[in-house]
Amino acid sequence: MKKILVSDDDANIRTLLRHVLTREGYLVQEAADGVKAVKLLQEERIDLAVVDVMMPHMDGLELCQYIREAYDIPVILLTARQQLSDKEQGYMRGTDDYLTKPFEPDELLFRIKALFRRYSVASGDIIRLNSLLIDRKNYEIRDGAEILLLPAKEFELLxxxxxxxxxxxxRSELIELVWGADYTKDERTVDVHIKRVRERFAPYQGDFNIRTVRGIGYKLELIGP
Structure with missing residues (x-):
């Protein structure tokens, strides 16, 4: 189930969007300002953010830029301003879409669904492990703004x-998929690489676990929401 962050200092807007989005089957996390939104992003797996531009402590433009630098999720900015220059600022900070208040809730839903479709196609090389993102194209693993680099075979195995x-x-499947069908050395090399991956990601045991199925091989299990 997709989880959407609604960040707006207007409690009425948050209530309206919670009702509309929950009715559509989304889970909703709410934040009254940008600082609280950042905290939620760090604690929860968020799939899309709906962000008001005018908020205290950290405004929506700053929050949008933070999200774009640290996470690979779609962002929709909400604003009462209609000037082209304000929209330009939003897109320069990395928003995917822009909706001017007052707006029809159904229009917001259409835009959310369109962004999920777009990201589903565009992020085929991105795998999410709760707080971690695996970027297969660039051989990177990201934890927010931090980039984790692994040796090639450990990365491919994970x-x-x-x-x-x-x-x-x-083990034989993993050998063929990661090392190639012409690999002739001991299958136990899989065990060695699994051990290294487990050691590297010991701090992330709350996100995922690689379980050994004795005599057969391995499976990765997601943990938490």
Whole structure:
């Protein structure tokens, strides 16, 4: 189930959007300002953010820029301003879409669904492990703004397991998928690489676990929401 962050200092807007989005089957997290929104982003797995421009402590433009630098999720900015220059500022900070108040809730829903479709196509090389993002194209793993770099085979092994959470892979399957069908050395090399990956990601045991199925192989299991 998709989780949407609604960040707006107007409690009435938050209530309206919670009702509309919950009715459509989304989970909603609310923040009254940008600072609280950042805290939620760090604590929760958020799939899309709806952000008001005019907020105390950290405004929506700053929050949008923070999200764009640290996370790979769509952002919709809400604003009472209609000037072209204000919209330009929003797009320069990285927003995906822009909606002027007052707005029809159904229009917001259309835009949210369109962004989810767009990101689904564009992010085929992106795998999410709760707080971590695996970027298969650039061989990077991101934790917010921090980039984690792994040796190539460790990265490919983790990405292969993460792409199909809950699926059991035999050692021979992993050898073929990661090392190639012409690999002739001991299958136990998989065990060695799994051990290294587990050690590297020990601090992320609250996000995922690589489980050993004795005599067969391994599966990756997501933990938490």
């Amino acid at each position: 990405a292969q397991l993460a792409q199909y959470p809950g699926r059991l892979f035999s």
